[in-house]
Amino acid sequence: MTAERPLRADAARNRSKILEAADRQIVAHGPEVRMEAIAEEAGVAVGTLYRHFPTKDALVAAVVESHVEWIMTEVEATADRMEAGADALSEFRRFLLTTIELAASDQAAKAAARALGAQYDIARPVARGTAAMERIIKAGKQSGQLRADLDIEDFFLLFATVPLDQPPRARERWIELFVGGIAAVSAPKPSNAE
Amino acid sequence: MTAERPLRADAARNRSKILEAADRQIVAHGPEVRMEAIAEEAGVAVGTLYRHFPTKDALVAAVVESHVEWIMTEVEATADRMEAGADALSEFRRFLLTTIELAASDQAAKAAARALGAQYDIARPVARGTAAMERIIKAGKQSGQLRADLDIEDFFLLFATVPLDQPPRARERWIELFVGGIAAVSAPKPSNAE
DNA sequence: CTTCATCATGAACCATGATTCAGGTTATTG
């Protein structure tokens, strides 16, 4: 069906220059950058962008998806560590801190996080991450450090909620509060308090 | 200085028609509604909008601020109840539920919440709410149900973070998780777990 | 070294939406 005629050498080169430029621009200025800015950064004319991507949205989507991919990789690494016996809470805290810290200055990752929260279904990459999150939850529950009623949905909620726009101190604080809420020791309706 | 010449009768009437229309439109469709839509809803021509508000931003700001005002009123009511001895956690949960539930379908309130989180300084209305939040925190700590280290900043963080775009069930769940994190019984770094 | 299918260029084109302003209305005052 889709006869994949190999790209002409220069075309291939341009394609990646565009992708890289778009990534750089979107990371720095967010998905609203003008096509012209991307073209300039890539040392190419706007028309060329359109030769490779039908619309701006398509180009942005390509970039953002690669960042979702990246986030999912982090999730997997966390799952690995937790299964290897690491402390559930501190491991999770670490994940949030490093990932969020990086994502905060990265407008593309922000868009990615938003996308994740908005419509839990960016297919491929998310599927990978979903499996990892299941593992995280399972491991955390077994060690007794995560609420017994935790759910994947909760994780997506978490992503949709991270205050990426706040200053670093605020982000750390937020993590602190949220992790406390996730911990098994917290009591949703404490009747034994005092 | 500012010689407040009273508005001509029809002008005053139009002004409020515009404000109401803008509110309705922004609540329904968010701050991106076209000026023309607002004008039409108000039964007035676009030019008239500009006679009363220098720019679109000014008009939107007026509307959004009134919603911040509203939220702050809710905060005060909550403070009152808590000082009157109501259960800290459930009272706070109630506040979040009702306020958020209303705000969720209210694009203007969403923008308002975002504004609150983005730049804690919408002067007047926030000042009012800030005082109330101080009261909430104080009352909560005294009853021993709120973390001893809670801070006003935490509340702003909370507002900046509420997942208004998520479905109702998700919002409720989020509140559950977050309140758990705020409760004094939770232990940030539990060493007595087990 | 031709030849031509691919590819690149970038000015022109379009769509959207905010803002302006010349010309017509109307509330208010005397």
Next chain:
DNA sequence: CAATAACCTGAATCATGGTTCATGATGAAG
């Protein structure tokens, strides 16, 4: 009932930014 300052109208103007396409270049095949 003038007279006029305040007001209103809405088509025209601007600005922004995505998308197209006629024209010119160039890598690959023979």
